[in-house]
Amino acid sequence: MLFIVRRIGFYLVALWSAVTLNFLLPRLMPGKPIDSFYSKYRFEIQQNPHFLDSLKIELGIPNTPIWQQYITYLGNMLHGNFGISYSYYPTPVIDVIRTTLPWTLLLAGSATILAFTIGTFLGIVVAWRRGGIFDSILPPVTIFFSAFPAFFLALLLLYTLAFSLGWFPLEHSYSGETDIGLNWAFIKDAIDHALLPVIVIVLTGIGGWLLGMRNVMINTLAEDFISMAHAKGLSDFRVMMMYAARNAILPNLTGFAIALGYTVGGLTLVETVFSYPGVGFTLVNASLGSDYPLVQALLLLIVVAVLLANLVVDLIYVRLDPRARTQ
Amino acid sequence: MMRWLRPSFKASYVLLIAAVVGSIALMPSHTTLARTAVGHGTNASGHACVTAIGSGDNPFTQVFNPYAAPNDFSWGGVYEPLTFYVPSGKRYMWLASKMTFANGGKTINLTLRQNVTFNDGKPFTSADAVYSLEAGKTINPAFDRIGLLSKPSNIKSVKADGAYGVQINLVQADSTFINNFNNVMMLPKHIWTKQTDPTKWTDPNPVGTGPFKLTRFNNQEYILTTRKGYWQPMHISCLERLYESGNDSAMLSMLNASADWTHNFVQDVQHVYVSRDPAHFHYWYSTISGPIGLMMDDTKYPYSIKALREAISMVIDRQHVYSVGEYGYEPPAGALGIEHQYPKWIDPKLVKQDKALAPTNGTAAAMAKNVTAAKALLTKAGFTWNGSGALIDPKGNAVNLEPHVISGWTDWVASLKIITQNLQQGLGINVNLVLDPDWGTWWPIANTQSQTTLLWTYSGGPTPYEAFNEFFNPANVTASGTDEETPGDWAHFADPSALPLLNQWAHTYSKKTQLALAYKLEAKQLSDFPYIPVMVGAVWFTYSTKYYTGWPDQKHPYANGEWGAGTSDWIPILSHLQPAK
Numbered sequence: 001m002l003f004i005v006r007r008i009g010f011y012l013v014a015l016w017s018a019v020t021l022n023f024l025l026p027r028l029m030p031g032k033p034i035d036s037f038y039s040k041y042r043f044e045i046q047q048n049p050h051f052l053d054s055l056k057i058e059l060g061i062p063n064t065p066i067w068q069q070y071i072t073y074l075g076n077m078l079h080g081n082f083g084i085s086y087s088y089y090p091t092p093v094i095d096v097i098r099t100t101l102p103w104t105l106l107l108a109g110s111a112t113i114l115a116f117t118i119g120t121f122l123g124i125v126v127a128w129r130r131g132g133i134f135d136s137i138l139p140p141v142t143i144f145f146s147a148f149p150a151f152f153l154a155l156l157l158l159y160t161l162a163f164s165l166g167w168f169p170l171e172h173s174y175s176g177e178t179d180i181g182l183n184w185a186f187i188k189d190a191i192d193h194a195l196l197p198v199i200v201i202v203l204t205g206i207g208g209w210l211l212g213m214r215n216v217m218i219n220t221l222a223e224d225f226i227s228m229a230h231a232k233g234l235s236d237f238r239v240m241m242m243y244a245a246r247n248a249i250l251p252n253l254t255g256f257a258i259a260l261g262y263t264v265g266g267l268t269l270v271e272t273v274f275s276y277p278g279v280g281f282t283l284v285n286a287s288l289g290s291d292y293p294l295v296q297a298l299l300l301l302i303v304v305a306v307l308l309a310n311l312v313v314d315l316i317y318v319r320l321d322p323r324a325r326t327q
Numbered sequence: 328m329m330r331w332l333r334p335s336f337k338a339s340y341v342l343l344i345a346a347v348v349g350s351i352a353l354m355p356s357h358t359t360l361a362r363t364a365v366g367h368g369t370n371a372s373g374h375a376c377v378t379a380i381g382s383g384d385n386p387f388t389q390v391f392n393p394y395a396a397p398n399d400f401s402w403g404g405v406y407e408p409l410t411f412y413v414p415s416g417k418r419y420m421w422l423a424s425k426m427t428f429a430n431g432g433k434t435i436n437l438t439l440r441q442n443v444t445f446n447d448g449k450p451f452t453s454a455d456a457v458y459s460l461e462a463g464k465t466i467n468p469a470f471d472r473i474g475l476l477s478k479p480s481n482i483k484s485v486k487a488d489g490a491y492g493v494q495i496n497l498v499q500a501d502s503t504f505i506n507n508f509n510n511v512m513m514l515p516k517h518i519w520t521k522q523t524d525p526t527k528w529t530d531p532n533p534v535g536t537g538p539f540k541l542t543r544f545n546n547q548e549y550i551l552t553t554r555k556g557y558w559q560p561m562h563i564s565c566l567e568r569l570y571e572s573g574n575d576s577a578m579l580s581m582l583n584a585s586a587d588w589t590h591n592f593v594q595d596v597q598h599v600y601v602s603r604d605p606a607h608f609h610y611w612y613s614t615i616s617g618p619i620g621l622m623m624d625d626t627k628y629p630y631s632i633k634a635l636r637e638a639i640s641m642v643i644d645r646q647h648v649y650s651v652g653e654y655g656y657e658p659p660a661g662a663l664g665i666e667h668q669y670p671k672w673i674d675p676k677l678v679k680q681d682k683a684l685a686p687t688n689g690t691a692a693a694m695a696k697n698v699t700a701a702k703a704l705l706t707k708a709g710f711t712w713n714g715s716g717a718l719i720d721p722k723g724n725a726v727n728l729e730p731h732v733i734s735g736w737t738d739w740v741a742s743l744k745i746i747t748q749n750l751q752q753g754l755g756i757n758v759n760l761v762l763d764p765d766w767g768t769w770w771p772i773a774n775t776q777s778q779t780t781l782l783w784t785y786s787g788g789p790t791p792y793e794a795f796n797e798f799f800n801p802a803n804v805t806a807s808g809t810d811e812e813t814p815g816d817w818a819h820f821a822d823p824s825a826l827p828l829l830n831q832w833a834h835t836y837s838k839k840t841q842l843a844l845a846y847k848l849e850a851k852q853l854s855d856f857p858y859i860p861v862m863v864g865a866v867w868f869t870y871s872t873k874y875y876t877g878w879p880d881q882k883h884p885y886a887n888g889e890w891g892a893g894t895s896d897w898i899p900i901l902s903h904l905q906p907a908k
Contacts, residue, residue, distance in 0.1 A: 031767025037396055038812065039766040044893035046617065046864075047787035048510045049813050051893035054394045054469035054526055090395055090527045091388040099546040100386050155575060163579050170583070171576045172547045176567075180545065191471050275576040277386035277546045288765055 007314055011307050016305040023073050026276065026287065026295045027066075033059040034088040036289030059086050096282065097301070098295060101264070103173045104278035106190065107271070108263035110323045111198045115205035116256045122206070123213025123252075130218060133325040139211055146207030151269035154200045158273060161196065168196040171275040197274050201267065211250060216248040223247075250321060254313050261309030265302045329434070373876045376550060377904055378889070379588040382577040384570050386546040392530035394462075394470050399568055399890060403898040404551050405446070406512035406535035409437060409456065409493075410505070411895040412789040413669070414615040415884045419899060422451065422513055422536060422558075423493075431499030432836050439491040439560045443558045446540045448874075453487035458516040460485050460493070466525050467468035501833045502841070506788050511893045538901055539566060546570065551712035562905035563875065581608075584873050591887040592867045594654060600869060607873040611866075611880045611888050612656050615728035617786040617794070618860040621730075621746065622817040624776040625857060626807040629720040633856055634708035637684055640859040642753035643746050646689025648862055652742030657862040659687040663849055664784065664860035669791045674846040678825045680853050685860060698753040705754070718755040727757045729778045733769045734762035739781055742861070774810040776817050783864050785815035790841060792832055795848045798857045799825035820857035826877045877903040 034056050044051050076083065076113070082093035121308065126135045145153070162168040169175065174193050178186040220226070221244055229239045266280020279298060285296040318324050379399070391401040409423040420426065425438040443451040462472025475482050481504070483496040497504060515534050522528050522793075532541055537550035538561050547570040555563045569586070571577040578593070580586040582603055593600050593610070601608045621639070623630040630636065645659035658667065661683035666673055667855030686697050708847060709721030718726040728750065732739050744762055750756040761778070763769040773780040786794035797803060801821040803814035811817050825848060832844045871876045879886045886899040 029767070031765075031770070035767050035770050038770060040785070041396065041891075041893060043889065044891045045812075046785050047784055047891070047894050047896070049785055049815060050472055050510065052396065053471075054467065055396055057469050058526055059553060084527065087385065088388045088390065090392070090529050091390055096386075096388060099388070115550065158575070158579070163583065170579055172570070176543070176548050176550070190511075272572045273575055275547070275570055275572045277572075280483075281572055282386060290767065 003318070004315070007311065009014075009313050015303065015307055019074070019300060020070075021078060022296055022299045022303065025299075026290065026292050029287070029290065031288075031290045033292070034210055036087060036285075036291075044207045055089060071187060073296070077296075077313035082297040083293040085286075085291055087286055087289040087295040088292060093293050093297045097279065097297060100277055100279045100282050101301075103276060104266045104271075104280060105116065105263065106173075107194055107197055107276060107278060108201070108267050109260070111205070111267075112256070112259050112263050114198065115202045116209050116252070116259070118202065119206040119209025120213045120249065120252055122326065123210040124172035124248075126210065126238065127214040127217030127221065127248075128240050128244075130221075135214075139207075139214065142210050143225060144207075145203045146205065148204055149269070150200060150204045151273050153204055154197070154270050154273040169193045173276050173278075177235055184225065193276075197267075197270050197276060200270060209256075212252050212255065213248060216251055217244055220244045222249040246320075250317065253320075256327070257309040257313035258306060261306035262302070264305040265298075330873065334452055351821045359494075376565040376586075377875050378567045378569060378585060380569045380577055380580055380586040380591070381589065382571050382574050382591045382731070384572060387544070387549060387568075387570055388529070388546065389531040389544050389549075390529045391533035391541070392528055393514070393533075394467075395526070395529070397530070397533075397892060398549065399538070399892050400551060400566060401530075401533055402512060402893060403537065403890070404539045404566060405533040405537040405541070405902065406514070407537045407898070408511055408895050409439075409508050411509040411898065413884075413886045413896040414613065416789050416886070417508035418789065421898070422456075426505070428836065430496075432502065432834070433497050435495040435497070435505065436488065437493040437495075438560055439493065441491050443536050444556045445534050445536055446554050446556075447515070447518075447534050448556070449515065449517060451515075451536050452490045452514065453493050454490075455513060455516045457485055458519070459489050459514045460495070460511055462511070462514070466519060469526060472510045472764070473504070478654075499834060500836075502836045503790075503792055503833050506793075510893070536703050538555070541570070543680065559902055561704050561902055562877075562899075566901070581869065581871075583872055584608075587871045587873075587875055588878075588890075589869045590867050590891075591869065593869060596869065604871075604873070607871050608869070609872065609878070609880065610869040613866040613868065613881070613884065613888065614658055614667045614863045615884065617668055617784045618863050619781055619862050619864045620660070621662060621779060621859040622773075622776055622782045623728075623779040623836070623858070624807055624821040625818045628722070629726055630779075632708055634704050635710070635720075635726070636856050636859055638705050638754060639686050639750060639756075640856070641686060641697045641701040641704070642694070642695055642749050643685075643859070643861060644689050644749050645685065645687050645861060647745050648742045649687075650689075651744055653738050653862055653865075657738075658864045659685070659861050660860035661685050662828075662856070662860060663852055665786060665791050665794050667863045668786060669794075672791050672842065672845050674849050677846075677849055677853060684853065684856065687701075688870055694749075694753070698711050701754060715755060716755045725757055727759070729759045729761055731761045731763055731778050731780050732768055732770045733766060734764060742826045743781065746861070774812050775808050775816070776811070776819065777808060781861065782817050790847055792829070792841075795845075795852065796826065796829055798822075799848070799851070799855075800829060801826065815838050818857045820855070822851060822855050822857075825851050853857060872907060874907055875904050876907050877905050879903075 009035055034052065036046065037052050041051060071210060075084045084090050085093045088096050122138055126138050131134060157278040162170050169192060174186065174189045180186060194255045226239060226244055229243050239308050266283060268280035268284050271281045283298045387398060391397045391405065393401055393406050407422055410418065410420050410426060412418045422440060422443055423437040424440045427436045429436060439453060445451060458465050460473060461475060463475045468476055472483065474480060481498050481501055483498050485495050488494045513536055518534050519525060538553050538557040540554045541549060542552040543550040546756055548567060550565055550567045552565040555565060577591055581589060581600055596610045601610060619623065625631050640662065649655065649657060649659050662681045663673065684835060686693065711719045713719055720726050730743050732743050734740065740762065747758045747760050750758050772778050773782055784794065785797050797815050798818060798820050799822045801823055803816040804819055805811050806819045807819055828844050832841055835841060866887060866889045879888050887896040890897045
């Protein structure tokens, strides 16, 4: 019990320091919030120099001292009041996140889970059949693909499979013809549009999981308790899964939890190539556009997600590995 | 051999095959693998809506408030102005059918059309018009677009004249006042008076006099559907705006014909886009537009010396900047900068001096002659060259220039590299070109001219008045080192002797008088030479006639092709478009 309380306390301190950095970092970047509007509307401004007048006033830098802004910021965070986004003015930050985050979670979440599952399972098989045909082919091939930057592979597959051959939709997260909701037409549509991006991310991600699992498995297979299990007469499958894999998966599980936490940050380049309206592209533009409220909210989301994932892994680890329970 | 390494272990094979089969079975079935080029919002004909795309969009949010940087087509598609002009100079009477002047031009009488309704069915009357014109007073000071709140204001009163008339009384006649109508959208008074804080209102379901009503919105597309009761006939049923995060996806949408209308800059557009379907794919990169020039802070020594600016202008190889730097899309600008935008306003007697100051012949021989002439000009102004050929100003210091440009703007980078070479080799100026990573770093430098940059001008009126006013009017000068964003006088320059001419221009509606004044102001521009025009800022516009025709082009410039979120000069396109036969 004390262990859990100590862990939670540690995470709260980590959260507070992340939140404070969250406040300082965007403000250290050059540029004022109104500048990104000038960039976007510079053709309009040439004809209509007063086009952004009301925004200039609304987005003006507040003249309260910075420590006072910090206190207000902490108070707002605690109340869940994220304010109005600057780059999407006057849309509230909550609305911007609400419309983009689910798509990112669908894309990045399912891609991470798939890459982990497939990669880990292949890692188990490859380690068990060490030296066999799978072991000679799979690790090099998957590492070859993971050496590609994701966006490069995305562009390649987009052009060949989606544009030239027409096997996949070209862009967006769903076609305009279905309505968002729990109806099968929409779900099928969303899956259809997520296929190619997920394939790209899984292809570039498998290599890491496979190799990691394989290496730990190979070490685990050399342990005495594996020989003991075989000596007891257990089937090969049971030894592979229940004894070797179960122990070897622990490091990979930690990595998986952290990766899952980071999915909240989005996959900017892949989203850009597929015009997938997710949170990654939004975050990049918000950072470049000095959109403090949106950047703060998104960074907070990422920090909380990663810390939560870490906390969950810590607790699961204790459950899975009795050795961690001893003080 | 150990038992567990026996090759006859079947379970792993079985599981692998099961996984592969399972994932194929779960994939949504396609009746045919190939997809046809289908626009969104389809019906039986396959492309029901005119589809407009940009590039580098953010996922859309439902902001249509015309005063808060709204989504595209809020202006023009939903909200409309009373009257506006387009780049060719033509004036369209829109919600106002007639405009007359009285009282020596001090009174402007507008007659409104009587059959106009908002898209919620309520009629548009002079009450709405007055409310919208006086938005700075009736709604919020930041909404003033006609100069109602400037001190001193030239507006005496704005009042309704019956249900369908508006009368504006000015203190002094001002022929440039009517240019403001381009920027005032007519708002429904019955909706806006109910808002507690219009500056923070997103206006998610906009009510305006325009042809469209918002029928569908999500963060990757929105659809504006033509409504019944619009005051003029429309031939298209809807307009769709699709989200495109980058050039790659935008380009693919253009190539498979699902995008009809874009304002994207496409490099090598003839080869990349038009050649794929020459019968249907077109572009019109109009050059009826203002100049882009090399700006410098004219209050800083030695840029304050006119001879230096003239010499720089004379050695810039505009021909190569045009063909190599700007891919042949942005022709050289003359010394006045306005030759392409207002060709009928140029004084024929000044053409020779114009060409001498901004030569466009790029041959080596011609450039060598220009260098000689420029050096003579500099010598006369007291400049010298030291032993290693560096230019020394009259005070004895080397002349340095540090142009800044955003590294991602490859065309400007290329153009500035050419200019850098011209200045270094021709005049011996120590030029250090700096590439800035992004807008946030570059813009504060550009809008204060703390270092020199290329920049556009604000010459957006139907006459060149604004072009002269921008750099001559002392009211537009801000202190050196402060931003010139709103007035656009990047050079921090003023010519008080031009002020009486500008005022005379504003006080007259006679085209003949204005032309005579223009000639005088042009002479002043050539003798003052506040900045160095380099090239014309072309307008980006591509269109497809596969599904819809009626677009403007070089031969029929009835409107600007490039739509804008805060401009009116492209609005006639909406009512001209019709389905292709």
